[in-house]
Amino acid sequence: MKTKVFLLLVLFVSMVGTVTAQTLRNSKGSQIGKIESDGTLRNSSGSSIGKIESDGTVRDGKGNRLGKIESDGTVRNASGNRLGKIESDGTVRDDKGNNIGKVESNGTVRDAKGNSIGKGNGSNQQRIGAVYFFFFFN
Numbered sequence: 001m002k003t004k005v006f007l008l009l010v011l012f013v014s015m016v017g018t019v020t021a022q023t024l025r026n027s028k029g030s031q032i033g034k035i036e037s038d039g040t041l042r043n044s045s046g047s048s049i050g051k052i053e054s055d056g057t058v059r060d061g062k063g064n065r066l067g068k069i070e071s072d073g074t075v076r077n078a079s080g081n082r083l084g085k086i087e088s089d090g091t092v093r094d095d096k097g098n099n100i101g102k103v104e105s106n107g108t109v110r111d112a113k114g115n116s117i118g119k120g121n122g123s124n125q126q127r128i129g130a131v132y133f134f135f136f137f138n
Contacts, residue, residue, distance in 0.1 A: 035052070090125040
């Protein structure tokens with residue numbers, strides 16, 4: 001998996017309570033990052049590479065606005081253009097509605113063909129999906 005500057009940080013803030021830190025792993029089980037409870041995203045070296053704010057705004061490591069995750073799971077870039085959506089069942093769709101993957105309730109991230117491409121511990125499917133598909137690890 002290649003790390004991009006603009007990765008799918010569809011790590012949406014939990015609507016119900018506190019968010020715990022989530023470790024992100026690639027398909028081989030190696031840690032590629034971590035989402036801290038305050039929304040800070042760190043790479044495998046521990047450096048801050050971005051943040052998801054409580055209102056769903058996604059920022060890169062320098063604080064530049066990359067986009068936003070709306071309360072319904074819609075993901076937009078900094079210009080407000082729709083990038084895709086993470087549905088309540090974890091299905092990830094691109095801006096045309098095509099299925100591009102899924103985040104299962106146990107945190108397993110799958111591509112459109114059903115292959116496991118990673119895993120995030122925890123159950124926040126929107127956060128994990130955003131990180132893998134839209135903003136950071138795509």
